[in-house]
Amino acid sequence: MPASILNVLIYAGIVLFALVVIGIILTRLYRRATKDVALIRTGFGGEKVVLNGGIMVIPVLHELMQVRLTTVKLEVSRLNKDALITLDKLRVDVVGLFHIKVKPDAESIAAAAQTLGDSVNSPDAVKSLLDGKL
Template identity: 50%
Template sequence: MDDVFGILPSWMFTAIVAVIVLLIIGIIFARLYRRASAEQAFVRTGLGGQKVVMSGGAIVMPIFHEIIPINMNTLKLEVSRATVDSLITKDRMRVDVVVAFFVRVKPSVE
């Protein structure tokens, strides 16, 4: 058998190089893969068009893609009209109002 550098057999050298290459590819893939959670989806734009990711994940290359996070939680918006900003009814009465709206993004690919 041929020895590489007089130390390792050639098949062992090839196996070590293959393991190192696979390890590097795995690290690169792990760095580029972004997952969406139940609370936050994202839209990937750029090379390859637009892709909406609500569950699972996608490969995001920083130079070619941009991600836009979308909050999927229910948000509470509270509107208060009191004192100077209070509402005036048809019979000219001043009314203090506090209203709460609950807003959520519909989970859809559109």
């Protein structure tokens, strides 16, 4: 009898250890979106945008990108040598203030991540992208 109880305890310990290991792995792979950050998972299974809730990310199969949903303030100034030239060939000093925000829906978040890439979360990188267009 004691040998069978010992075997049951060994099997129960192995099962408990396996459950703890699986639980730790699952908590490491689960990522949650917050109110001001959306998540985009690409890779195996296609693109998935998460606004509220969470998603499982397996590092070998998926790539995770975060997109900030807060308003970013950018100031662009064109002064002196970089001043804008009007149609009648006059230079105009211009200082512009832009407030940029990603609309909180799946299509807008995916478009922002696709066009801006990893620079979507850095105001300086967004400013350098916009400087060429202005």
